[in-house]
Amino acid sequence: MSVTVRPRRSPAARRVRAAALLALGASLALGACGSGAPSDPVTADAAIDAAKGAAPEPVVPDRWPLTGVAADDVVNRPAVAVKIENPKEVRPQTGLDQADVVWEQVVEGGVTRFVAVYNSQLPTEVGPIRSIRPMDPAITAPLKGLVAFSGGQAGFVTSLADSGVQILSHDRGDGGFYRAKTAKAPHNVFGTLATFLEQADADHQNLPPEQFSFARAVAQSSAVTAGTPAASVAVHISSYSNPGWDWDAEAGAWLRSESGVPATAPSGARLSAANVVVVRVDLVDSGTVDPAGSPVPETKLVGTGEALVASGGQTLAATWSKPSTDAPLTLTAADGSTVTLAPGNTWVELVPNGSGTVTVS
Structure with missing residues (x-):
């Protein structure tokens, strides 16, 4: 006995078909209530064509694209x-x-x-x-x-x-x-x-594309599955800026400090991150100066370089790449696989090559 398997229609296709059938049903009902003449096939075809041409509704995912966190109330709005x-x-x-x-x-x-x-x-x-x-x-x-x-x-x-x-x-x-x-x-x-x-205009009203790849759970993130345990990540950006991140297992987060002083929100709560991504970059003179006459530096973000990813109390060496201004920055592990982050918020530290340092302990 042969069995015919029909391909499953997408939600958008099912909506179009449902709209077409409703329109067709309405036209048949109107015909039945009239003189008894059969319904006009041209009218039915037009209704189907109109339904097919209807703009599809935005597809809202079940996870926030910038955090990978699952939610039932993801709202279609821009970043x-x-x-x-x-x-x-x-x-x-x-x-x-x-x-x-x-x-x-x-x-x-x-x-x-x-x-x-x-x-x-x-x-x-x-x-x-x-x-x-x-x-x-x-x-x-x-x-x-x-x-x-x-x-x-x-x-x-x-x-x-x-x-x-x-x-x-x-x-x-x-x-x-x-x-x-x-x-x-x-x-x-x-x-x-x-x-x-x-104030978002018609071209800037939808959810942002995913900027990083996320695991479904912290335990499945790349740093946890393939990285090395770490208690802290100390970053030296300049003589003025020395952010640090300490792993808090109870909070399940990296806690931020500024030159050894706990960084907080106005509420007093520590600033924290599910992921810390350190990106080693070239820092060049932009050729301009600020109002005080100081040279304005420019971080070069189109290209490739070394990176470090911290998630779940572990760190993993990686490579970052960004082929163009409008392309997301991607993270690749030593084996060539795409690095996945833990669900949650991410802080990206742009650390200058040469003058900047990163210390993991």
Whole structure:
């Protein structure tokens, strides 16, 4: 006896077929209630064609794309990347503890600045918000979302806008920015994520693509399955910036410090990460200077180099690669396999080759 197996239709195909059958049923019902003449086949065909041409609904996954965390309430909304400063006088910053991904980059004088990316969580406010730098397009373009900032050289702003993101600028009066009375300029610009999202145009309204590969569970992540146990990861970015990460088994997270001082949110809770990704990069002179006359450095993120991945209390050596500005950064293990991270938030440390160091203990 032969059995015919019909291929399973996708959800979108089933919706189209259901719509077509409903339209066909409606036309038959109208025909039956009329003069008794058979229904017009042209009308039925038109209804089916219309249903086929209907725009498909966005496919919302069951995991947040920037964290790999499973959820029943994943919302179809874009990522919002916000430039947040990091000199000692502004700590603790607002909203860093709720970012899906935080990139740390070195700017003038060895001070670092953050690109904090929000998607799965939306804190009420974020800041202090500062200006963009020449490496920001390579960080934000793969997200295909919004970038909020306050200030930046004209050439940097143009490059960011040309990278395909939607820019939200405090300087040009976009909504969502305000000056707090609790700090002095220029450290007093904060933002409201909900208002930023309200301004998303038609080309920047969907979930971001996945930026890293995630395991389904911490125990299945690459560092846990193939790495080496580690208690801490100490990073030397410059004489000013020395972030550190200590593994807390009870919390199941890496806890952040700034030059040995615990880094916290305004609530007092420690800043933490499920994953810490150290990316060794070349740091070059961008050919521009800031208002004080200091050279503006640029991190080169298109290319390839050494990386270190910390997840689940273990670390794994890896290679990073990024073929173009708008391509996500990929992580590859020594055996050629794609590195998978633990579900949760990720901090990316951009550590200069030559002057920067990474110490695992």
